[in-house]
Amino acid sequence: MAQSMLNKIVVNGACIVGIVGRNVGYRPTTTIKGYATQLKERMLVPEEKVTKSVFMSQSTDIYANLALEDWMYKNMDFSNHHVMMVWRNEPCVVIGRHQNPWQEANIPLLNEREIALARRSSGGGTVYHDRGNLNVTFFTPFERYDRKYNLELITRALYRGFGINATINERQDIIVSGTASKLGRLTAYHHCTLLVNSNKEDLKKSLAKREHGIQTKATPSTPSPIANLSELDNRVTIDSLQTAVGYEYLRTPALHLADGGQSLINKQRGFQFINPTDEWFPGLNNIKKELQSWDWCYGKTPEFTVSRTFPVPPELLAPALVYSATQELVINMSVEKGLISDVTLSIPPGLVESGFHGQASVITHLKGKRFTSEALNALEEAMLTKRSNSDVKKLDDREQFVAKCFDQVVNTN
Ligand SMILES: *[C@@H]1O[C@H](CO)[C@@H](O)[C@H](O)[C@H]1NC(C)=O
Ligand SMILES: *[C@@H]1O[C@H](CO)[C@@H](O)[C@H](O)[C@H]1NC(C)=O
Ligand SMILES: *[C@@H]1O[C@H](CO)[C@@H](O)[C@H](O)[C@H]1NC(C)=O
Ligand SMILES: CC(=O)N[C@H]1CO[C@H](CO)[C@@H](O)[C@@H]1O
Numbered sequence: 001m002a003q004s005m006l007n008k009i010v011v012n013g014a015c016i017v018g019i020v021g022r023n024v025g026y027r028p029t030t031t032i033k034g035y036a037t038q039l040k041e042r043m044l045v046p047e048e049k050v051t052k053s054v055f056m057s058q059s060t061d062i063y064a065n066l067a068l069e070d071w072m073y074k075n076m077d078f079s080n081h082h083v084m085m086v087w088r089n090e091p092c093v094v095i096g097r098h099q100n101p102w103q104e105a106n107i108p109l110l111n112e113r114e115i116a117l118a119r120r121s122s123g124g125g126t127v128y129h130d131r132g133n134l135n136v137t138f139f140t141p142f143e144r145y146d147r148k149y150n151l152e153l154i155t156r157a158l159y160r161g162f163g164i165n166a167t168i169n170e171r172q173d174i175i176v177s178g179t180a181s182k183l184g185r186l187t188a189y190h191h192c193t194l195l196v197n198s199n200k201e202d203l204k205k206s207l208a209k210r211e212h213g214i215q216t217k218a219t220p221s222t223p224s225p226i227a228n229l230s231e232l233d234n235r236v237t238i239d240s241l242q243t244a245v246g247y248e249y250l251r252t253p254a255l256h257l258a259d260g261g262q263s264l265i266n267k268q269r270g271f272q273f274i275n276p277t278d279e280w281f282p283g284l285n286n287i288k289k290e291l292q293s294w295d296w297c298y299g300k301t302p303e304f305t306v307s308r309t310f311p312v313p314p315e316l317l318a319p320a321l322v323y324s325a326t327q328e329l330v331i332n333m334s335v336e337k338g339l340i341s342d343v344t345l346s347i348p349p350g351l352v353e354s355g356f357h358g359q360a361s362v363i364t365h366l367k368g369k370r371f372t373s374e375a376l377n378a379l380e381e382a383m384l385t386k387r388s389n390s391d392v393k394k395l396d397d398r399e400q401f402v403a404k405c406f407d408q409v410v411n412t413n
Contacts (some may be wrong), residue, residue: 015386017144030136041328045080050254053159053269054246055157057087059276062118065089067288068276069137070121075281076139081269084249087241091130091199092116093206097123100218100301102371106208115206119297125221128206132198147383153248161244162233180407186348198228212411218306232392294370298338306333310405317350327351329402331409335371342367347404356398375410379403 028236057065065087074085092115093105101107101117104126110117123229129135138150160165207221229236250268278285290296312327327350334342343363347356365382383399395403 012125044141047253047255050080050082050249051267051269052082052084052254054271055085055247055274056242056271057085057274057276060088060090061276062089062092062094062116063288063292064120064276064284065135065291066094067284067292068274068281070287070291071138071276072364074252075283078139078141082144082254084246085137085139085274086246087137088131088133088238089129089135090116091128091202091206092118093121093399094118094130095126096120096219096221098219098302099126099221099299100214100216100304100410101298103214103216103218103304104207104221104303106206109205109208113206114204115202115397117297118291119300125217125219128198128203129196130202131238134241134245140254146255148256149257153252156230156257157241157245157248157379160248161240162229162236164229164232177339178327178364200228202347211308213306213308213409214304214308216302218302218304223278230409266275284300295337298370298372301335301338303334303336306335306400306409307331308405308409310408312401315352316401318353318355321350321353321385325346325351329405331405333409338371340366340371340375341368353400355396356402371410373407373410376403376407379406 057068059068060067068087069085072085076083091113093101093110095101095104095117099119101119105117107117109115136154141145144270146396155166158166178326229241247265250265250270251262252258253260253264263315274280276284292301293299308331310329312329317323317327328346329348329351330344330346332342332346342368345363362379362382365378366375369378379396380399382394383395383403385397
């Protein structure tokens with residue numbers, strides 16, 4: 001019972017942690033080994049010589065912020081300077097490195113609402129972000145990565161700033177106690193993001209599971225309970241939380257949890273406004289472009305298959321005939337790197353007898369097409385051009401039905 005009164009605000013400790021020189025994913029780095037050796041030989045400065053900064057990203061573009069995170073991993077030296085970066089985004093859905101966007105998110109809705117979809121270079125589940133949540137990233141040298149420290153720091157900030165009593169559980173989720181009635185909501189939400197006051201409806205809809213018929217080995221997300229900090233204490237806003245977490249970071253020594261108070265804050269480099277642009281961070285635009293690309297966001301999806309069955313409406317069947325079984329159109333598809341690699345259309349006899357032909361030619365047109373409206377367009381075009389009477393520029397009812405089913409498979413509406 002007590003358990004149900006606990007709510008997660010931060011999940012999976014995934015919060016975080018830039019490790020210098022670690023391969024962050026989407027581009028294999030050949031230098032990892034070199035880095036590791038360098039790291040071993042490096043003498044780290046003692047704790048009191050480490051200074052800290054809080055970087056406040058001035059961008060709300062998910063791709064710019066992810067690119068900045070990546071740029072910092074790759075290019076900055078944190079051996080005597082630790083950084084906490086706080087940032088937030090315009091509404092977006094972020095999937096993990098090995099996930100399937102068509103399975104995790106409601107892609108048509110994202111397109112319609114212009115909600116960005118991004119793929120992280122790290123693993124983990126899918127998160128919905130909007131301006132109501134704060135994203136916190138800690139950067140330290142490899143040897144000084146300390147997940148517990150980071151999570152504890154956030155709970156200390158919540159307590160000092162707002163009197164919110166949060167604890168960390170065995171899974172390294174941050175848990176806050178609250179009344180079940182206010183907070184007992186279950187939604188798919190993952191990763192280390194502090195949810196201050198998110199748009200609950202958009203969150204639910206963006207991550208809504210649709211009927212998709214997808215079979216895959218990609219890692220699906222496990223829903224976690226989430227709490228809304230502003231519901232716990234109405235003084236919690238993005239700005240006040242950012243300030244509370246930032247000051248807590250600056251008043252805490254680099255390697256252990258203690259309160260260094262104002263005198264420690266004075267020794268730090270303080271809060272800094274950061275613009276994730278190419279002028280500030282040369283090369284950042286290229287990273288950003290890659291993160292935005294279709295090949296990265298969709299093309300990195302692990303291979304999957306889709307199988308969907310659609311009953312054919314009686315009016316599309318040959319009139320005078322009676323069929324013993326339900327007439328069903330079955331569409332099977334294999335998708336590799338986001339591109340259709342194989343398609344099987346099983347056309348029921350009723351549809352064939354009523355005059356629909358030609359799956360084979362249609363199918364060859366689909367191979368290599370993106371699993372998007374690109375495939376739908378190719379299908380429609382193939383059905384039109386296979387006709388002998390090429391003057392007819394409109395699909396007939398049967399073809400329209402097949403196109404509509406296909407449309408549902410590739411998830412464009
Ligand atoms: C915080 O919550 C824990 C667990 O519910 C409790 O044991 C502890 O006394 C609380 N601390 C404060 C300062 O309220
Ligand atoms: C968070 O709280 C605000 C204010 O009570 C509410 O409008 C919003 O829907 C809540 N969001 C979530 C995700 O619970
Ligand atoms: C389509 O896929 C389903 C599920 O994997 C399978 O049972 C069925 O045999 C497949 N049909 C064809 C025609 O490939
Ligand atoms: C620390 C933290 O919460 N990091 C998350 C910030 O947002 C990105 C994109 O959603 C996630 O990948 C990180 O896990």
